[in-house]
Amino acid sequence: MTxxxxxFPSQMNIDPNEYRALFDQVPIMQNRFAEASQIxxxxxxxxxFSDDLDEVNRGIVARPAIVSISAALYEWAQDYIPSPSYLAGLSLGQLTAAHISGALTFSDLVRMTYTMASxxxxxxxxxxxxxxxFYNIDIDKLLGVMEEMESKGHYLKACAYTASNQMIVCGSLSSMGELNLRVLELGGIGVEIPYGPPAHCPLMEAVKREFSRNWYYADDVKKPxxxxxxxxxxxxxxHPNKICNALIEQYTMTVKWTQTIxxxxALGVKRLVIIGPGNFIYKSLGFIPVSFEVECYLGLHDMLEKSAARRMSE
Known part of the structure; x- marks a missing residue:
């Protein structure tokens, strides 16, 4: 068997009512949102589903919603995909993966996303x-520029390696502005990521400490x-302890998404199934030097297409 x-995806910028049609037509998603609301x-x-772009993308709203959508899509897609050998997620997606693995309950998943964002x-x-x-850029050259700038007093840190020619970086506003200019000179492009804190870097140390002191699991964390x-x-x-530790440690450590894929x-995976809002993971796979069969369940279109294909086959 293959x-x-x-x-599972990270937090991304979402337009108001972007997933309203999915919510209206998928009872599983309605159930997840009802459960999350109660939690x-x-x-x-x-x-x-507010019309306020800023409210929709606040971490305390967007993150519980994204994990609820991802969990609902996975529940629906189980009729169409084989049992996976492994799970993984990019940033927020790692929390979703921990839930889908059976380690975290949905209640603790939602509580954790909300607490972290708060x-x-x-x-x-x-x-x-x-x-x-940053994309269309030689990563080694980008890291070299960042090291040079830091030696001159700038604050710049790698948040995530997302492909062979892509990286997410955080830093002071003045440093980011200058880095953008330097990247342009190298032929690359930089795009601001709105609504996100400086994740996966030392700036998160104080948040990690406070979360570690105050967080508790309402339910037992189980072996995945x-x-x-x-x-x-x-x-x-x-192992439950390893999962709990990794979810906290990613606060201050760079995500190695390219290396994860x-x-x-190397573990023999031949097929990747991407489940959850947004298409960032799917696009990034085109710039990672390994080949897989890829299937996506990103929203209503994929669900309708897969359902129609099954009806035709029957």
Whole structure:
């Protein structure tokens, strides 16, 4: 049997009502949002489907919504995909993967996403930082420019290696502005990532400490039924303690997404299934030097297409 891995997405910028049609037509998603609303103590449907772009993309709203959508899509897609050999997620997606593995309950998943976002909002309100996605750039050259700039007093840190020619970087606003100019000179392009704190870098140390002190699991963390690939070390996580530690440590450590995908290939994975909102993971795979069969469940279109294909085959 072909080895399959399922991948889950990070937080991304979402337009108001972008997933309304999916919500209206998929009872599983309605159930997940209802459950999440009860856990959070506010109406996630009303907040996430607001016409206010800023409200929709606040971490305390967007993250519980994204993991709810991803969990619902996975539940629906189980009729169409084989049981995966591995799971992994990019940033926020690693929390979703931990839930799908059976390690975290949905309740703790939602609580964790909300708690993390709340702490980040408190610590980074009106702070002088920026997060940018750089692409079409030689990573070694980009790292060299960053090292040079840091030696001159700039603050720049790698958040995530997302492909062979792509990287997410955070830093002070002035440093990010100058880095963008330097990247243009090298033929690359930088795009600001709105609504995101400076994740996966030392700036998160205070948030990580506070989260570690105050967080508790309402339910027991269990041994995963499906092993996870750690997105910061690429190690296989098959024990509750290892999963709990990795979810916290990714706060201050660079995500090695490119290396995570390469590790899957080394483990014999031939097929990747991407489940959850956005198409960033799918696009990034085109710039990672390994080849897989890829299938996506990103939203309503994919669900309708797959359902229609099954009806025709029957």
């Amino acid at each position: 080895k399959t891995a399922v991948l 959070l103590g506010f109406d996630l449907v009303e907040a996430f 702490l980040e909002e408190k610590h980074f309100a009106d702070k002088d930082y920026g997060v940018h996605f 039924k499906i092993p996870l690939i750690c997105n910061i070390s690429t190690k296989v996580l098959d 390469e590790k899957m290939a």
